[in-house]
Amino acid sequence: MGLITEQDAVEIRQRLQEMAGPVRLIHFTQELNLELGAETLQLMKELVALSDKLSLQVFNFLLDKEKVAEYRVDKVPATVIQNGKDYGIRYYGLPAGYEFSAFLDVILAVSKGDSGLLATSRSKLVQLAHPLHIEVFVTPT
Numbered sequence: 001m002g003l004i005t006e007q008d009a010v011e012i013r014q015r016l017q018e019m020a021g022p023v024r025l026i027h028f029t030q031e032l033n034l035e036l037g038a039e040t041l042q043l044m045k046e047l048v049a050l051s052d053k054l055s056l057q058v059f060n061f062l063l064d065k066e067k068v069a070e071y072r073v074d075k076v077p078a079t080v081i082q083n084g085k086d087y088g089i090r091y092y093g094l095p096a097g098y099e100f101s102a103f104l105d106v107i108l109a110v111s112k113g114d115s116g117l118l119a120t121s122r123s124k125l126v127q128l129a130h131p132l133h134i135e136v137f138v139t140p141t
Helices: 006-016 037-048 065-070 098-112 119-126
Strands: 023-029 054-060 078-082 090-092
Touching: 006 098, 023 037, 023 065, 023 098, 037 054, 078 098
Parallel strands: 023 054
Antiparallel strands: 023 078, 078 090
């Protein structure tokens, strides 16, 4: 049995039709001692099957050290979301519950190559003198 129900798949397909361009999910996992690792990989596989604009690459966190270093991934499960350009977006863990909707929002934004920020926010961000590292933490509810 899949993680995405047929009813949810219909709604997800509809949302993914808003994609402007292709998005690649680069997923890092490992076989042993990883809580929710198999479920996260299964979800990624089911998700990319719902749109021809989505693709998935899977790497082993323990074995594919070059890719781990290239994408600066420091824990698993991890999913990089990019459209050919790496915006630095890393999703760690299983995007379930309310987080799944936010995960889809990120895919849509990356497909458009646009953050959706207002011009005033963009002008303030341009003024930053140093790179900014932002992490958002959520807990299951």
